[in-house]
Amino acid sequence: MDLAEKSLTLRRVMDTAKQVTKSGSLNEFSMVLLNNTLSLPLGIVLVLVFNEMEYLSRTPLLRIPTFWLVITMSGFLGLAISFTSMWFLHQTGATTYSLVGSLNKIPLSIAGILLFNVPTSLENSVSIFFGLLAGVFFARAKMQERSQP
Numbered sequence: 001m002d003l004a005e006k007s008l009t010l011r012r013v014m015d016t017a018k019q020v021t022k023s024g025s026l027n028e029f030s031m032v033l034l035n036n037t038l039s040l041p042l043g044i045v046l047v048l049v050f051n052e053m054e055y056l057s058r059t060p061l062l063r064i065p066t067f068w069l070v071i072t073m074s075g076f077l078g079l080a081i082s083f084t085s086m087w088f089l090h091q092t093g094a095t096t097y098s099l100v101g102s103l104n105k106i107p108l109s110i111a112g113i114l115l116f117n118v119p120t121s122l123e124n125s126v127s128i129f130f131g132l133l134a135g136v137f138f139a140r141a142k143m144q145e146r147s148q149p
Contacts, residue, residue: 007089007101011089014034014089017030028087035082035086036082085097099135102131106135
């Protein structure tokens with residue numbers, strides 16, 4: 001499932017959950033909790049299928065305090081990313097969320113070419129330009145949509 005399918009499915013689940021709740025609305029914290037709760041069954045199945053509990057009981061990493069610090073910080077970072085994603089999806093639509101997710105790779109591509117001195121080809125340059133052009137057209141269409149009564 002790519003980002004567009006995930007965001008559209010998540011938006012549909014959020015809208016359904018809003019209809020079922022008593023208040024008729026969900027805040028970002030509730031959406032993060034719902035999203036993470038929906039991922040728990042898959043995580044549990046994967047832990048059981050790949051026998052991760054046995055691996056964790058044997059690994060010496062669990063005895064290193066630095067590991068616990070890094071894994072805790074990783075958890076907080078993941079929570080922050082999930083929270084900001086839900087906030088952005090709540091403030092915009094699934095299409096905008098998906099497009100921004102794909103357009104953020106363009107500056108990273110340009111930075112990678114410049115920082116790592118990657119040889120560029122015509123196809124590479126045209127694809128980056130095409131992505132930038134698509135973002136401009138989408139932004140103009142959104143501005144025109146908002147300006148219409």
